[in-house]
Amino acid sequence: MSFSIRYKIMKGLSTYRGFFYIPLFGMMAIFFHHETKYHSILWSAGIALMLIGASIRLWGTKHIGRRMPWMKKKGKQLVRTGPYAMVRNPLYIGNIIIATGLSLLSELIWFAPLVILYFFILYHLVVLYEEEKLSERWGEDFRRYLEEVPRWIPKLNNWPATKEGGFRWINALRSEIPSLYVALLGIFVFVLKWYLSHID
Numbered sequence: 001m002s003f004s005i006r007y008k009i010m011k012g013l014s015t016y017r018g019f020f021y022i023p024l025f026g027m028m029a030i031f032f033h034h035e036t037k038y039h040s041i042l043w044s045a046g047i048a049l050m051l052i053g054a055s056i057r058l059w060g061t062k063h064i065g066r067r068m069p070w071m072k073k074k075g076k077q078l079v080r081t082g083p084y085a086m087v088r089n090p091l092y093i094g095n096i097i098i099a100t101g102l103s104l105l106s107e108l109i110w111f112a113p114l115v116i117l118y119f120f121i122l123y124h125l126v127v128l129y130e131e132e133k134l135s136e137r138w139g140e141d142f143r144r145y146l147e148e149v150p151r152w153i154p155k156l157n158n159w160p161a162t163k164e165g166g167f168r169w170i171n172a173l174r175s176e177i178p179s180l181y182v183a184l185l186g187i188f189v190f191v192l193k194w195y196l197s198h199i200d
Helices: 003-015 017-030 039-064 090-105 109-138 140-148 156-163 169-175 177-197
Strands: none
Touching (some): 003 109, 017 090, 017 109, 039 169, 090 109, 090 177, 109 140
């Protein structure tokens, strides 16, 4: 595969990654095959995972300032505080955990490993593209960051640096409102699925 084709594919994945969520969750919404019957356990675990993923996203957003156009600090420096001191992609990790939680709400527990694998591959390709762009933008500073902070597995001994910097929590909460709507939509869909599956 030529460099230009690879670049276009990875750019497309990065630009339109939100649309790649639809097929997987569409399948979970309409499949009833081999549903697990331990409803209370699955829903408790699913909601717990979603809250963990959302907390990671909120923490990351507090430091990166994503979707906060009124913040002049946004994009002016390489973020290395908060969760970004331990791992390079906390928002994507949060998304994978949220997606796993939603897969449990679908009661298709056999589908959860496929969800994890699907999103990990998708985000890994997106990250490869983003790292190229960030390397061009930040140069040697970003290359040092790549050497010091892992892509996916948190480096826990960097914990002291997580307490530095960041924006106000209220601004992070406002920024995460679109993600909250998506999560609530997912919960509504699977509540509706559960209801339909119990109609005699």
